[in-house]
Amino acid sequence: MIIHLRTTTTRLAPRHLCHTAHQNAMRYALPHRTANHTFHKHHFTTFTGPSASKDIPEDIATFFTFWPSYFSNHEQRILLSSALHRLDSMDSNRPSVPETDDLQQLFASDDLYDFHEGHYDGVIHHYREMHLTSWPVDQFPGLPPVLERLYALCPSRDVQTHLLHLASHGEILPHVDNISASGSWILGVSLGDERTLRMTRPDDKRQDFELSLPSGSVYLQKDQVRYSYEHSIDPKISGVVGKAQRMSIMVRVSLQSLSLSYACLKRPGSTITTTRQQPMS
Numbered sequence: 001m002i003i004h005l006r007t008t009t010t011r012l013a014p015r016h017l018c019h020t021a022h023q024n025a026m027r028y029a030l031p032h033r034t035a036n037h038t039f040h041k042h043h044f045t046t047f048t049g050p051s052a053s054k055d056i057p058e059d060i061a062t063f064f065t066f067w068p069s070y071f072s073n074h075e076q077r078i079l080l081s082s083a084l085h086r087l088d089s090m091d092s093n094r095p096s097v098p099e100t101d102d103l104q105q106l107f108a109s110d111d112l113y114d115f116h117e118g119h120y121d122g123v124i125h126h127y128r129e130m131h132l133t134s135w136p137v138d139q140f141p142g143l144p145p146v147l148e149r150l151y152a153l154c155p156s157r158d159v160q161t162h163l164l165h166l167a168s169h170g171e172i173l174p175h176v177d178n179i180s181a182s183g184s185w186i187l188g189v190s191l192g193d194e195r196t197l198r199m200t201r202p203d204d205k206r207q208d209f210e211l212s213l214p215s216g217s218v219y220l221q222k223d224q225v226r227y228s229y230e231h232s233i234d235p236k237i238s239g240v241v242g243k244a245q246r247m248s249i250m251v252r253v254s255l256q257s258l259s260l261s262y263a264c265l266k267r268p269g270s271t272i273t274t275t276r277q278q279p280m281s
Contacts, residue, residue, distance in 0.1 A: 057209055063225040064199075067153075071189070071216040073103065075146045080106050080191045082140045083163050083247050087130055103192060103215060107245040115167045126170035132161040153218060154251055155185050162250040166233070168193075170246070174200055174230040183253030185222035191215050193244035196234040199225070 056064055071079065080103060091114050115126050137143050151159070166172075177186065190213040197219070201207040207229075213219070221231070233246075 056211065057207065060207075060209075060225050063221065063223045065220040066211065067218040068214060069216055070153075070218040071146070071149070073101075073216070074142075075149070076103055076191055076216045077101070077106065078140055078142050078146050079150075079189065079249065080247055082136050082143050083191070083249060084165075085136050085139060086132060087128060087163055087165055090130060091128070104244055107192065110167050110169075110245070113165070113167070115165075115170070123173050123175045124164070124166075124170070125173070126167035127164060129162065129164045132163055150189065150218075150249070151251070153187055153220065155220075155222065156183075156253055158254045159251050160254045162252070164248040164250060166195075166235075166246045166248070168245055169235050171235040172231075172233040174198070174232040176227055176230050184226055185220060185253065186226065187218065187220045187251040188213075189249040189251075190217050191247040191249070193246045195246055198232045198234065199229045200232070201229050203228075 056066060084106060113128060115128055116124075118125050135143060135147060137147075192215055194212055194214045196210050197213050198210045199208065211219070213233075221229075233248075
């Protein structure tokens, strides 16, 4: 079964973008996968509000879209609670998630989590993570419509979802993701502490920029920006005393889809189309 999607560009702020057909195609555990995969290129209107336009250089705005307040406080609480629920199921300490409207209070103290000191590649410090195979929709009845809004922003339909929980002093050092393992785009949801995303271009420091990521914000990197810039997350925002934990929900093209795309692009008569572009050299 191939589901064909029609995407339109709207002049409304990205928070109000509505891809009805795309939402209907999404399932709440993970987006549905079929034997035949068709990828469709979506066009997004870059947010031009005051919190985004001053930080994103015009020459890369085509490849970097930012929604500074995409999720409401209620939606953030549902997403964070469900993400912590899944991560805590793997944690030997299994701290309980309290019933509170304060988003920061959903996190337990740092010492109650089994945070890893460093990632195998040395990029991430003081964190825990998991590749999500399903969302706990049975435990969180309000989760499905929030997931629909999340996955509606994805440029392609078959995706993999990754949860990354940073400790209060956790950080992500500058790096470029592995090309063969993550595709031409990545979408990131920020929950919890507001951190600074730094984008640095090794071959031209004049193109560097940084962006504050408040809780509830979403960004989409793709194509040239994806692989010509190193990205990093600071342990805290400059000038702010005290630190807090942060949850990231990262969505990428699925590894299965990437493998199928490469195989079928080499095979004459393939029905698979893809918007994947080779990174800039």
